[in-house]
Amino acid sequence: MWYTLAGYQRLGWQLPATLVSTDILVSAEVISLMPVGEQAPLNAQLLSINGDRLATPIKVRLSNYDTDILMQQGQRWQWVVRLKPIHGLANEGGFRYQQWMFSEGIRARGYIRVHQDNRLLDDHITLRQRLLNSLEIAQLPSFRWIAALTLGYRGALEQADWQMLQRSGLAHLVAISGLHLGFVGVMSYAVLAWLFSLLGKQTINAHRLAWFISPLFVALYSALAGFSLPTLRALIAYCLIVLMMASRRYRTPAAAFLTVVVILLLVSPLSIYTASFWLSFSAVSALLLIHWRWPFNNSPLMQFVGLQVLLTLLMLPVVGWQFGILSPLSIGFNLLAIPIVMLLLVPGLLCAVLIWLVLPATGITMFSMLDAVITLLIKGLSALDTLFAEGAIRLTLPWQSWLYLLAMTLLVIIPTFRWRSGLIGLCFISMVLHGLSSFFDTRQHWQLTVLDSGQGMAVVLMRNKHAILYDVGASYSDEFDIADSVLLPFLRHHGVRQIDYLFISHMDNDHAGALPALLASEFKVPQIITSQNGCDSSLSLKWQGLHLRGLWPPTPASSLQSGENRYSCVLMLQDSAYRILLTGDIDKVAERYLADSGVDLRANVLVAPHHGSKTSSTQAFVEAISPQHVIFSSGFLNRWQHPHAQVMLRYAGNDARIHRTDLHGQISVYVEEGDIQVRRFRESGFPYWYANSQ
Template sequence: MRTGMLALAVGLLALRFLPALPPVWLLLVLPLVGLMALPFRSYPLAFFLFGFSWACASAHWALSDRLVPELDGRTLILQGLVTGLPEHDTGVVRFQLEQVVARRAKLPQRLRLAWYDGPPVQAGERWQLAVKLKRGHGLVNPQSFDYEAWLLAQRIGAVGTVKRGERLSPAQGASAWRDELRQRLLAVDAFGRQGALAALVLGDGSGLSVADWRVLQDTGTVHLLVISGQHVALLAALVYGLVAGLARLGLWPSRWPWLPWACALAFAAALGYGLLAGFEVPVRRACLMVAMVLLWRLRFRHLGVWLPWLLALNGVLLAEPLASLQPGFWLSFAAVAVLALVFSGRLGAWSWWHSWGRVQWTMAIGLLPALLALGLPLSASGPLANLIAEPWVSLAVVPLALLGTVLLPLPGLGEAVLWLAGGLLELLFRVLGMIAAGAPAWQATALPFWAWLLSACGALLLLLPTGIPMRALGLAMLLPCFFPPPNSPAPGRAEVWLLDVGQGLAVLLRTHEHALLYDAGPRYGDFDIGERVVLPSLRGLDVRRLDLLLLSHADSDHAGGAPAVQRGLPIDQVLSGEAAALPPVLGAEPCVDGASWSWDGVRFTTWRSAVAQEGNPASCVLRVEANGEALLLTGDIDARVERALLDAGREVRADWLLAPHHGSRSSSTAAFIKAVQPRAVLFSRGAHNAFGHPHPQVVARYRALQVRAYDTVENGALRIELGAHRDAHGLREQGRFWREK
């Protein structure tokens, strides 16, 4: 049975690693092959084919429910039901719309919408909306969040912006009740931690600030403030322990067998908590895991701990095969597997404090390979922070939060309990803040497969029981995690990364021993591309300090992410074409016209127009040359400054040209392109940007001169080996069946 379950799991999980989905006809044939294998007792092959076929068929259905390209960017009138819990940020409300219908088009059944300066929207309402719809498009960078995979896993077929709307019916149903409960929780006086209480009770993390999430990430405690398997299992364990304790004290009715009742009531508590939290995929996963553990405790303890783990894994994937696209899925099952490996089959009993301490360090080691593979930050302070925070949240805050929520109908009583829970959370956040300040999370360098495999084997070796030969060798095998193999360019060459930052710019240039960042990406309110994309990408590429941060000019789409980069990495010098217009904390110095220097055999030269004093034309231009191959980075200069650059007699010829001002019609004149003589042009822009970049006339101008175009929207982040005289490679070329091509 275990072999069949394992084969089924492998088949279901194989979906995550497919570069493209097999054709539908093959998915009809494979189950038949599996059926034919059953009489020959080839159960593993049959189970594998069943799982693989089901997972791929489910992915095909999800992909077929995406917005068709013909409707991309169009505004349509549609109707639908608001589901989940809308997120109300400053000036914008984001929500999901289901049961979507439109008069003249077939639309995906689930949309994610944003309404700027719109009215309040509540779950359970039905609306008629005018929406500009877009196909889900994410930024693709090294070590960055895969938005398109997340959308597909949520079965969201399109995103959009609401232009106007009319409420057709008021809120009703279970989702409306959850939304009303959230409003009551957010109205409670709880030391400003009402948002955290809503996260613990309802699974709604929208009330947590960016600073809160940063503290949780730095201390490795994010799982404590979102409803995860730990919270669901904790409540089930408390109910089970209560029944078991009453039975041991002789207070449980003798006519009711305590064990079946304990398991049934524990599962009912877990299921009720899950329904309160919206019963999303992570909660369903947790409830299924609890059900398997309770069933194992009731009837199948003799079969060991791995069978319920496999059953829960397969149950989750059979119910939702796309769950494997989410990092939380891998971390949840990896965490349970680590605990099962460490605590099952050991001789002797450990004291509670010994067990609790062992949980923390084994989880830190056991989840290390998963975190590295998923490109997630690592928290050095995680074991210490969780040693304090887990019992604090699990044994005090969560029970009080749930009790206070239940008691809300009683005037004053529920609020008092929630006030106490909020006070405990405030104290916890202060402690975690001090820990995070001393040891923030860090992004590990992306490892080659052999180094990752060596580290994973080392982690497994360390988790084995004491006395296993060569167990201490695991520590040495973990060294590639912290001291990755060098991947610097050879002397005389430069590695160039044009990062995919949307409507903005960020270019990393690395030589053998130096690193330069040209612009740092945009920032839009609390959404900081510098913090969320640029900084993780730099760390993932093993950039631990910057010799120079060169900000072309002060516009937010070029310099908005600079403070976040400065907080995250040591920077020796900051230059800019608009140094005076940048925040003083950056300490920027003016870009010097004609400055030139050499790093490791690579030549760098800057230029700034004397006729431009501020704004886009004041951009600092950078030319980089390695082994006879040149790159010209132009910022947002316009046609007038292009002419001034040519008149100044500067060397502008370059094999690679960054299109000035993202391909705006006000730049990229024919004379400038002819003078540069580029082999290829690079467009850094956002999908569906409001400026229409790059302008069709500009694109036609480059095409007429037979200049090859690369576009971050179509190619993702681009890598160029300057000095190797080769083509650029975009990360979207990597096969991922869920990505837009």
């Protein structure tokens, strides 16, 4: 009941239909830290809409298209914006952006328009923003790492940084959470207890007073990190543990842990939708298990080494399931980095903040000294990462294999009992069998998937762990493109080992913009075929038992024509029983030529031309194909209103079932043994109420 009420409250305010994708005038407060002089997506609290003040501020996520205005955290602005309900791309292996926005309390997303009514209402900026600005102006070489460890701001970290952190198993060190706040709490307790003891034992109970004051320092670090959800959970947990220890109201560490978990879920019930909650829960559970099974009594150094080794081994299945990477060498990386970060950098950075508050120039000097330490640490870690790059193993295993690996790990470390060896063997065999089934798929089916790539197209044809790609989607900025965010995670999720061909229908950004990112990945693309160099009516390929035929253009396109919708590469994929037609962005002229050419266009599945535009899908073309299923690849509430209502009616009038990536997520077509099935990801793989509430 409590979770139902929490979900109802989160969905209690919905963007009115009359305000969707239309200009509205809002007043809002910026709540995201913003880099100096840069445009970046931001979170804001809406205070009023079209002059009507909101009873409760509404949290939204915005992109800024007005390059003349630069925002800072704490400022209040008047903007002209366009908003949509929260929505994210829904694909296998991809990041659940919509789930993340829901868990963060974001109610709508959109963008700030270029408009004369945009103006600053209040120039006040927060202390966090002032500190970030000072650090950025100081041009410290390790600014991005200092900002992450001090303020919880990770927007400056580069893609290469994240890749290194993922391979080395150190990503948790740059996300301020329970490890950081717990260390600050224990450290502040130790220092306070020592200071109070100097006053004399007869005057006060030094340890008890230190316990009660230490949460204040934890709260200050949490505030410095912006009271993010992980830091809030850690703060609440620390305060509860202090209360239980001071009042002696718990019997065992496990009982205290379960009490904290229950209270956390009552305070923040939607935490269960965040990966950070489950990773933290798993890590603390592993620590309790280690403490119960091996109560270390040796030196502190050996305790730390033993604890880190066992914790890493226990967390391998959880991290592997979450990120698809096994990094056994993360034990060594953590043994090196954790003492430096926790014993030197975190307390040093917090002291630098305190000095900066009183003496800004001196504080920046101390940040510079710590910057030198961080620079040396990152250089060392990067060198080790380069040396042992092959130590991180990327595995694509079904979730059952990760579950069996976790069960086997737990069985190995718990005390022996009669059936333990047999259960370990059973888990091992089950894990191997499930893993082998993902590597050696002996089924004869083939699969075509139209990915949810927004207003663009990316199609993957797969069989026997080999793939053919048809378009790769758009590139929106240096930080975001469809290849890195959608296409590559999908290929890794399915364990694709080889891309045999890449077809580019035409060179528009929404179809080919992410090509550089794909070519820079671990996948080698032996041949790229466009309407200029092979994808025309003379094309005929045999691949994995399938036949691929080019239908259009009739002759190779010129360099100018290759960028035009009309000359998109049109492919027919078929086996002995079924056909799928891929049409790119062809228009009614190309459709008329194909319909009049005498070529048999009949297909079971059609990927609709030009995302369902009114300039395509003529009646003659639709009748010539007579598809049973038609797939529209389009963006959610896109400004072109694709797919157009008249176009969908045209297909529906020919008894075609309509599938839309903007509403249904990725659309997968499975063909096997005389049967064809079309599955929608938001119904089969992501069927949750918060993901289908529009």
